[in-house]
Each structure stands twice: as C-alpha cells, then as structure tokens.
Amino acid sequence: MARRQSGAILSGISLDRQSASTLARQLEDQLRAVILSGALPEGSKLPSSRTLAAELGVSRPTVTEALDRLAAEGFLETRAGAGTFVTSALPRHLPQGAPRQAASTPVGAAANVSGFGGRLGTLDADIDVHDSRPFLPNSPAYDHFPFAVWQQCVNRQTQMSYRGQMGYSEPQGHLPLRQSIADYLALHRGDVCTPEQIVITPGAHAAFMLAAQVLTEPEDAILFEDPGPFIARNLFRSLGRRLLDVPVDAEGMDFDAALLAHPDPRMAFVMPSRNHPLGRTLSPARRQKLLDWAEATGGWIIEDDYDSEFRYQGRPLPSMHSIDRAGRVIYVGTFSKALFPALRIGYLVLPPDLVGLFRNAVALMFRCAPLPAQMALAEFIAEGHFATHLRHMRQLYAERRDQFMAAAEQAGAGLFQADRPDSGMNAVVWLPQGLGDRVIAERAAAAGVHGYALSDYCVARPERPGLLLGFAGVAERQFAPGMAALARVVAEAAR
Structure with missing residues (x-):
C-alpha cells in the first residue's frame, strides 16, 4: 500500500x-x-x-x-x-494551483467582436489564484477557518428534502440570509435597513457590474479613487464607462478638483472605510460633501465597504449608507474576506425604489446566487458562528499585523518602511525613491515574498514606490525570513 x-x-x-x-x-x-x-x-x-x-x-x-x-x-x-x-473533508474552496492553460488565440485577436469584447482584449483581467502564498495581499487565514462548523451547516441545509432547493431560487436572495445580513449591519455597522432592501449577488464584482449597468450609460463619467482597486477599474472600463481618476490623500478621495473640471459625473465609486491599497479613510467632511453632491445632482454613490470588519482600534466606522438621507448610496458588501473568496456571495443594500430593478437584473443576468450556499451562510450567521469567527480573526490579524511590523522594522531599517494599518489585511511597504516597485515586486516574488507593486493600482505616478503586502494569511514563522528576503532584494537593487 x-x-x-x-x-x-x-x-x-x-x-x-x-x-x-x-x-x-x-x-x-x-x-x-x-x-x-x-x-x-x-x-x-x-x-x-x-x-x-x-x-x-x-x-x-x-x-x-x-x-x-x-x-x-x-x-x-x-x-x-x-x-x-x-483530510477526509477537503476544503474545496482553497486555491487549487492548477496550471493556467494558454489561450489558443491571443487576447483581443478575435474578429467581429462587440465593443465590449474589444475592450476586454485591452485589459488585464487576470487574478492571482495562488492566494495561500506568503505576503500575498487580501488572503484570509484559511488555516483558522472553522471548516467543521461550516461543513455541518452545509450538510444540514443540503440534506433538506424539499423541492424548492433543487430549482431556481428567489432572484433577490434567500430571505433568511437577507434577514441575517440586515441584523448584522444594524449591530456592527450602525446601518439600519430591512431585508427587503437587500439583493444577494454572486460576489461584490457582480454587484458593481449591476450598479453600473442599471444606473449609468456607456460614456457616463464615474469618479474613481487613484490609487484604487485595479480589477474594479478594469470592470468599469470594459463596460465603456469613463473613469475620472481622483487622487487619494490623508483624508481619502480628494474630489473637489475633479468636480470642478468635470461637473457631470453620473456616479462615484468610493471605499470610505478603507481605501485599497493605501488604507486611508474618507474624512467625515468629505463624506458629507459627496452626499451633498449626489443629492444636488441626482448622482449615485457606490460604497465598497472593503474589509471593514477588521478594525483593530475601536468599532468599525459607520458606513456612508447609514448617514445617507436622500437615498443616493448603493452599499456593497461581500463575504470574500471575512470568510473565503470562493463562496461568491455578495450583496447590495438599495434605496427601496431600486430594489425591483436590481432584482430583475439579477434574474436576467444570473438567475440567482446558489441557494445551498445562501442557506448554509444564513445558518452560519444566525447561529452566531460568523460573529465568533470575526472576533477570532480580528485578534489573530492584530497579532499578525504586530509581528509583520516588528519584522519589517528590524529587517528594513534604512531600506524600507511599513505603514502600520489600523484596519484591514494588508500593509504598504514604502521603498527608497528611484527604485521601480514593479521590478522589486518581481524579484521579491522570486525570493518568496509575494506582493503587488503600488504602481499597479495607480493611473498617476504614485507618491513613492511601494509594495502592498498581506499579513493576515501569513504564519508567524514566515515573517522574519520573509522580511529578511525582501531586505536583501531591496539592498541589491539600491546598490
């Protein structure tokens, strides 16, 4: 044997x-x-x-x-x-590491495609599926996920013997899940909404796509943070929307100049709780100013509440949706970071008069999100497992953040400097002026330190070269050798 x-x-x-x-x-x-x-x-x-x-x-x-x-x-x-x-219960959602198959035809080379198809050929829509590698951003601590508890929820829900589970489900989403999300938002985000305002989507990016297609037209302008999430940026560009790149400073998106130069944006895409990648927060004054703009012009605000669950000092900041009195904010949440990305369940919190439109859009484009996963997640939240898991992850990630910072300070003295984040799963490591962060990222990956160049998130030149590194999914034993390897790479490049 x-x-x-x-x-x-x-x-x-x-x-x-x-x-x-x-x-x-x-x-x-x-x-x-x-x-x-x-x-x-x-x-x-x-x-x-x-x-x-x-x-x-x-x-x-x-x-x-x-x-x-x-x-x-x-x-x-x-x-x-x-x-x-x-293991007798393989975690199927984890990265499978299968080799990527080369396309038989180069991207963008096909003839007679639509405008949308042509735009897809000009964009980098690749994602890194190997998200268990050390220091790769946005990677949860898979080794601390309660697989056994989750599997029990899945088993109980999938073994229920009624016909409704085998067919298409309600396009708006499983009602108990929408109720659980509403309860969670009220308790942890100070955002009081009803289950009727929530529409379940197959992930956050499906929600962004729906919002762009329901609320804007091709060539409409969208305010977008710079630096900002490059996959969302490419999504809007592929849909033919015109992005107005707005610089991010210490108070978040600085959109005054953009509104003066372009008075007709149809939408603003913002990450007020935590900009990705810089981790900066939109100030209260700018939040209110953006809300005033939306109310005065009839514009829409897409609030991407990116990894707001993981805040290490005090309670999570209130969402913009919770202070919106004019019904102009579309709140988007997801369970990709709090649980695991392959779950592919996101949600929108909508003004009541938009719910029917988005429900119909889900029905036509996706039919519905998978019902068994929705049912298992509803039970996972309702039974208190989600809250327990978040508490455990906040403590674990806070400890790993401290270990990351200590290792970076020791190994990077005189070479690089890490920003200490007060929330999230990642940190920016600033490199010496004059170094190319894309070159450093490539060399660091070869040395076992997998991160993203800050330039990849920017349209304008970044204020300084830097790397975005994740600490949440990194084991304690990996911090010191990883930072030492990065220091050797930077020292060699700086010679």
Missing part, C-alpha cells in the same frame, strides 16, 4: 533545483495538485517524511516543511501514532 501511494505521489512530482522557487514550495504546490487531481483520494495515508525524502532525493526538513504547510491549509491531517493522511 505504501509503495502504491508513494508511486501515486511521485508520478506527479518533478522538482527543479534551478528554479527560483524553493524545493519545499515546489513540493507543496505539486502535492496539492496531486491531492486535488484525485490521485490521492480523501483519507489516503501518505508515506513517512523519511520515505518521501529518500525517494525524492531531498532533505527530510524540506518534506516536513511542505507537509506542514499543506496541513495548515487543511489538505492533510496528522493522526497521533498513525501518520499523515489526506
């Missing part, structure tokens, strides 16, 4: 000692792929680390490091006195 299992593993593994990636990382990625391919089914016992090391021709610590990481991600489990096994 052990020989057959060892053969199943080895047949899918080829380690390259010339690669920039470590042997442990290569082994981890390839073992994950073998498990997810089904070559090692759930419950399979792995050979001992000594056996694998001997047959692969690597050191035992290399194998142990790879197995420990996979265990932390939930792919493997160790049973005292029995050995290491593929």
